[in-house]
Amino acid sequence: MTDAQSIYSAAWFEQILDAMSDMVLVKGPKSRLLWANHAFREYYGLSNEQLRQLIDGEHCDPDDTLQYVRDDHKVFQTGKNLDIPAEPVTDANGVVRYMHTMKSPIFEDGKVVRQVGVSRPVTDTDLIAQMSKHRAERKESTESLRTLVRAMPSAVVMVDASHRILACSEEFAQLQTTLFAHPITIEELLEEDYADRLEAKLPLLHDIDATMAGGQPPRRVESVSPAGSAESWIEIECRAWHDASGAISGSVAVLYDVTRQHLDQKSLLQANDELSQFNYHVSHDLVAPITTTRGLLNTIAEDISDARYDELPEMIDMAQGQLLKLNNLVTDLMILARADTASVNATEFDLATVVNDISATQLMDCEPDAVDDVELNLEVSTLHSDRTRITQVMTNLLSNARKFRDESEDKPTISVSSFRQDDHIVVQVSDNGQGIDPELSDDAFTMFTRGSSQHTGHGLGLYIVKKHVDRVGGQVQISNHRKPTVFSIRLPNQPRPSS
Numbered sequence: 001m002t003d004a005q006s007i008y009s010a011a012w013f014e015q016i017l018d019a020m021s022d023m024v025l026v027k028g029p030k031s032r033l034l035w036a037n038h039a040f041r042e043y044y045g046l047s048n049e050q051l052r053q054l055i056d057g058e059h060c061d062p063d064d065t066l067q068y069v070r071d072d073h074k075v076f077q078t079g080k081n082l083d084i085p086a087e088p089v090t091d092a093n094g095v096v097r098y099m100h101t102m103k104s105p106i107f108e109d110g111k112v113v114r115q116v117g118v119s120r121p122v123t124d125t126d127l128i129a130q131m132s133k134h135r136a137e138r139k140e141s142t143e144s145l146r147t148l149v150r151a152m153p154s155a156v157v158m159v160d161a162s163h164r165i166l167a168c169s170e171e172f173a174q175l176q177t178t179l180f181a182h183p184i185t186i187e188e189l190l191e192e193d194y195a196d197r198l199e200a201k202l203p204l205l206h207d208i209d210a211t212m213a214g215g216q217p218p219r220r221v222e223s224v225s226p227a228g229s230a231e232s233w234i235e236i237e238c239r240a241w242h243d244a245s246g247a248i249s250g251s252v253a254v255l256y257d258v259t260r261q262h263l264d265q266k267s268l269l270q271a272n273d274e275l276s277q278f279n280y281h282v283s284h285d286l287v288a289p290i291t292t293t294r295g296l297l298n299t300i301a302e303d304i305s306d307a308r309y310d311e312l313p314e315m316i317d318m319a320q321g322q323l324l325k326l327n328n329l330v331t332d333l334m335i336l337a338r339a340d341t342a343s344v345n346a347t348e349f350d351l352a353t354v355v356n357d358i359s360a361t362q363l364m365d366c367e368p369d370a371v372d373d374v375e376l377n378l379e380v381s382t383l384h385s386d387r388t389r390i391t392q393v394m395t396n397l398l399s400n401a402r403k404f405r406d407e408s409e410d411k412p413t414i415s416v417s418s419f420r421q422d423d424h425i426v427v428q429v430s431d432n433g434q435g436i437d438p439e440l441s442d443d444a445f446t447m448f449t450r451g452s453s454q455h456t457g458h459g460l461g462l463y464i465v466k467k468h469v470d471r472v473g474g475q476v477q478i479s480n481h482r483k484p485t486v487f488s489i490r491l492p493n494q495p496r497p498s499s
Contacts, residue, residue: 014037017037017038018037018038018039019038020037020039021039021120022039022118022119022120023036023037023039023040023043023099023117023118023119023120024036024037024039024040024116024117024118024119025037025040025116025117026106026114026115026116026117027072027114027115027116027117028113028114029076029113030055030162030163030193031055031056031068031069031072031073031161031162032053032054032055033051033052033053033054033055034052034053034114035048035052036048036051040119043089043091043092044057044091044092045057045059045091045092046092055068055069055162055164056068057090057092059090059091059092059094060089060090061088061090061096061139062166063135063138063139063142063143064087064088064089064090064096064135066142066160066166066243066249066250067087067088067138067243067249068087069160069161069162069164070160070161070243070247070248070249070250071084071087071103072103072115072161072162073161073162073212075103075104075105075112075115076105076112076115077212077213079105079107079112080105081102081103081104081105082102082103082104083102084100084101084102084103085100085122085127085131086098086099086100086122086124086127086128086131087099087101087119087131088131088132088135089119097121097122098121098122098127098128098131098132099119099120099121099122100119100120100121100122101117101118101119102117102118102119103115103116103117104116104117104118134244134245137244138243138244138245140244141243141244142166142243142249145158145167145241145252146158146166146167149167149168149169149252150167150168150169150170150186151169152169152171152254153169153171154169154171154254154255154256155169155171155172155174155175155234155254155255155256155257156168156169156171156172156252156253156254156255157169157172157189157194157204157252157253157255158241158250158251158252159194159208159250159251159252159253160249160250161212161249161250162193163193163194163195163205163208164191164192164193164194165189165190165191165192165193165194166190166250167190168186168189168190170186172186172189172255173185173186173188173189175202175234175255175257176189176198176201178226178229179201179202179224179226179227180201180227181226181227194208201224202222202224202234202255203222204236204238204253207220207236207238207251207253208238208251208253210238211238211239211240211248211251212240212248212250212251214240214248216239217238219235219236219237220235220236221233221234221235221236221258221262222234222235222236232257232259233257233258233259233262234255234256234257234258235255235256235258236253236254236255237253237254237255237256238251238252238253238254239251239252239254240252289322289323289326290322290326292318292322293319293322293323293326296315296318296319296322297319299315300312300315300316300319303315344386344389344471344472345386345387345388346384346385346386346472347384347385347386347387348382348383348384349382349383349385349387349390350381350382350383351378351380351381351382351383351390351416351418351427352376352378352381354387354390354391354394355374355376355394355398355416356374357391358391358394358395358398359373359374359398362395362398362399362402374398374414374415374416375413375414375415375416376415376416376417377415377416377417377418378416378417378418379417379418379419379420380418380419380420380425381418383425383427383491384492384493385472385474385491385492386468386471386472389468389469389471389472390468390472390491392464392465392468393465393468393469393476393489394416394429396461396462396464396465397429397465397487398414398416398429399461400461400462401414401429401431401433401485402414404433404434404435405431405432405433405434406432406433406434409432409433412431412432412433413430413431413432413484414429414430414431415429415430415431415484416428416429416430417430420493421490423492423493424474424490424491424492424493425490425491425492425493426488426489426490426491427488427489427491428479428486428487428488428489429486429487429489430480430484430485430486430487431484431485432483432484432485433485434482434485435481435482435483435485436478436481436482436485437481438481441478441481444462444478445462445463445465445466445476446463465487469489469491472491472492473491473492474489474490474491474492475489475490476488476489476490
């Protein structure tokens with residue numbers, strides 16, 4: 001501590017500043033008032049306790065305050081003194097006078113943490129006349145921009161250098177209503193600091209500050225999560241706005257709801273990826289059994305020519321197996337095509353009847369020790385959905401349960417249950433078979449993904465399941481991977497309109 005610091009207290013320095021006829025004030029970040037001397041307090045008609053943390057007095061012209069905020073921001077950003085030849089300052093009685101003001105930064109550890117401003121009345125009448133004209137032009141320009149922002153059909157917000165909202169469109173207020181899940185009006189938003197509440201829901205400050213620094217941030221898309229609603233995507237474009245003098249005074253953000261475009265683009269990219277996979281896998285899986293079968297037929301022909309018949313039955317079985325594999329692939333492809341192109345026809349049907357019919361058909365093709373029945377635990381038996389699609393879904397899931405049973409189980413079991421959950425019906429297919437590898441869980445319903453490394457087939461079964469469930473407005477997931485393996489299908493409780 002220096003000798004001066006030990007001798008003179010803060011009160012002593014305040015007495016010195018209070019004795020000055022010039023107005024002296026100290027501001028913190030975002031133009032918040034921290035302290036003012038007697039001349040300033042008398043001019044504003046406020047005590048230090050009343051003015052602390054204000055940006056400006058209620059009696060002051062908001063457009064004049066914009067100039068103060070802009071100049072304060074410049075001092076904080078540049079760390080340099082700012083000489084303002086004449087700025088309008090309104091006293092407690094509503095009288096506007098022009099002041100020559102010098103604003104200077106106060107540093108701590110090399111960073112601007114506060115600023116001090118010293119103002120005294122301007123006596124040059126020509127300068128006062130000139131600045132009065134500029135003030136009127138600035139007010140007109142700012143009000144024109146406010147009017148434009150308020151009238152915009154998109155979500156638009158106009159802020160000053162301290163992030164205060166100066167104007168916004170009805171669509172912007174509606175967007176905030178959606179994000180916060182309660183009504184928010186334009187009047188509530190005006191003069192609010194964007195950082196206080198809104199930034200947490202829709203981050204804009206980085207873009208706003210970039211424009212205030214003279215930059216032009218690129219358009220970007222922000223993911224937002226409205227309360228109680230599905231995720232949405234907002235495209236953000238921020239640009240600086242200038243007052244009549246050409247100085248940057250704030251930022252305007254224009255927000256576009258691009259959720260539909262985003263989802264469409266995502267679907268298109270997914271479709272392109274699936275098409276690439278489809279071309280590769282199908283071409284391979286079609287050619288392989290044909291090539292193998294041709295080789296077997298050539299060998300069979302040679303053996304017949306040489307009168308060697310011992311291995312013919314085995315090779316014929318192998319050829320039939322390859323043709324069956326090819327037939328299964330073609331069948332799956334035809335089912336997949338119908339899943340994408342067929343309409344959705346919602347009807348009322350009995351789930352127990354569907355499951356029993358599927359089970360009876362599958363048992364004719366199963367080995368003798370296969371599960372001979374399916375246990376039904378249906379709290380809800382009548383479904384309102386597309387019977388054909390649900391039949392295909394249950395066929396695939398029950399077929400997998402039979403095909404991939406665990407040979408070590410004394411009693412293989414398959415069960416189908418249903419119950420209500422909120423405004424949906426949940427149908428679950430469970431079995432005590434081999435199960436699904438947990439590491440494949442995220443990709444189980446994608447094209448050409450097999451449930452485990454031991455599974456045969458083309459990897460289309462669960463992909464087809466998801467296609468059908470999606471088309472009827474439901475969701476499907478693996479609720480449990482092993483012992484039991486449980487697939488859960490969540491369906492709307494009401495019929496979906498035909499499409």
